Amino acid sequence: MTGAAGTIKSTSPAVPRWARKSTLVLVIAALALAVFGTTTQTWLTVQLDPGQLGQGVSQNGLQVQGSKAATTVTALALVALAGGLAASIAGRIARWVITAIILLAAAGIVAAAVTVLADPLAAAQGSIAAATGISGSNVQVALTAFPVLAVAAGALLGISALAIVPAGRYWKSRTKYDAAATGAVTGPAQPADEIDSWDRLSRGDDPT
Template identity: 35%
Template structure:
């Protein structure tokens, strides 16, 4: 468990969250399924259906992942747990959406295909593309990193971020630059003590 905690430090975990979320977003802009042998009412015989058209929830979960990754960088311990739970849900929803496309491409492509063809007649063949695998990879990365956020973020130190965005302690024993500036703002000249 110690090695995993070392691997999933704050920086690494947030990076994996962001990369997984961006992969989800990129995959939804690419072709998930190519439908061939379209009905006669269609203008073409072949049509590439984008991930965003087939599963808009995956795109939304990618946005949730990006926002959650940013929020986790500045959040405190218990808030990171909430963010981790939300990201875990987003990862599961994304994994289900992309997985169903691989398992049942005809069923998941039917609504988007009906918009293009104007009919509910199915195509002759459906071929999942590389972008679906990209979405699955992104969802797995988001899943693993959200679990890491839930498990290991309570052990992350909040001192550095807390110090950076909060006021120092007036009259601290071992003052740093922030404490000295805060003392000066309060009317106490730190050079007078020397």
Template identity: 35%
Template sequence: MRRGRSTAVLAMLIAGAIGVIASTQTWIDVTLDDGAQQTLAVPGADAVPVLTPLSLAALALGAALSIVGPVLRYVFGVLGILIAALVGIQTAQVLLATPVSATAATVTEATGISGTDAVASLVASLSLTPWPAVTLLAQVVLAAAAVFTLVTARRWVSGASRKYRTSAEAGGDAGRPHDAIDSWDDLSRGDDPTA
């Protein structure tokens, strides 16, 4: 089931890449009630602090999933579900409730005022960009890829494909006469064909 592995790997890589890209994009536009009506752009990494590291972890899972054995496939599937759940829950909170705490780091950096109540008193309005929704969709894709991995991992082809195996590993051509090329192959494996 070579396509199963490719599908899971590709989906995890795409979800992780979208998460990394989203962490650098503006998620929330905050207008401050400071007399100047200053507008600040809150990036995804400030709105959801775990977004960047966990998206990088999803990328690493996707890349490693292409080469690991059967046991680690299940481990990576569970890790993928956990990453999708953590990022997805925090993204959904920003998307549905738009808490002032998601903007606190950016507002504090711009104004020097800290504390949730003080920041909340400065915020006149909040508006979301499409990036939280895109990120939430990417987490759904990551979770689906992880579940797909858990369901199909047992049927994935293990090890090197047949075209990269030697004839001895593949159990091939035992009835054919031993020729000069086979002697070179024996030498490559460390066997002495003259013995």
């Protein structure tokens, strides 16, 4: 509707709960932290022969953390966390890039964790060699639940990343470029937010 000042105001549709920026960013951050948390826990327990027990190896066996069994998972979880936080301030095009990055990170997390589940002995060989000085040992390796949790959290992380692009249609435009892309027209005296005000000041405009 056209007002007295000749400005055009567009009515914004109601934002679904799943598409809220705070909700989606929080879910992605929580899942990334959950994946990171699993890597701090024991993924594998290696039962060594008494003659192989060295310093730092308990009688209960060699405990191999996820960060050692699947070294890439920790880094990929941090990448996904950074991507989720960046999505909250990114523009429309950048959100596509961030979505792709988080999807690749999630796929890498799932692939690395599945590799450990498929061949736990191979995943433990580095830790066995470091603890005993013997590589290629034929020992018993028991899996814990944390690799499975990493797979589940990684899969959910990828699904959440796919929601960024459709959810971004409901998110408030932060710059003049996003506003032009979405077709939103606002009055000159109604800046979108403080960041938009700083953008206008940098162009020499007085938002007041």
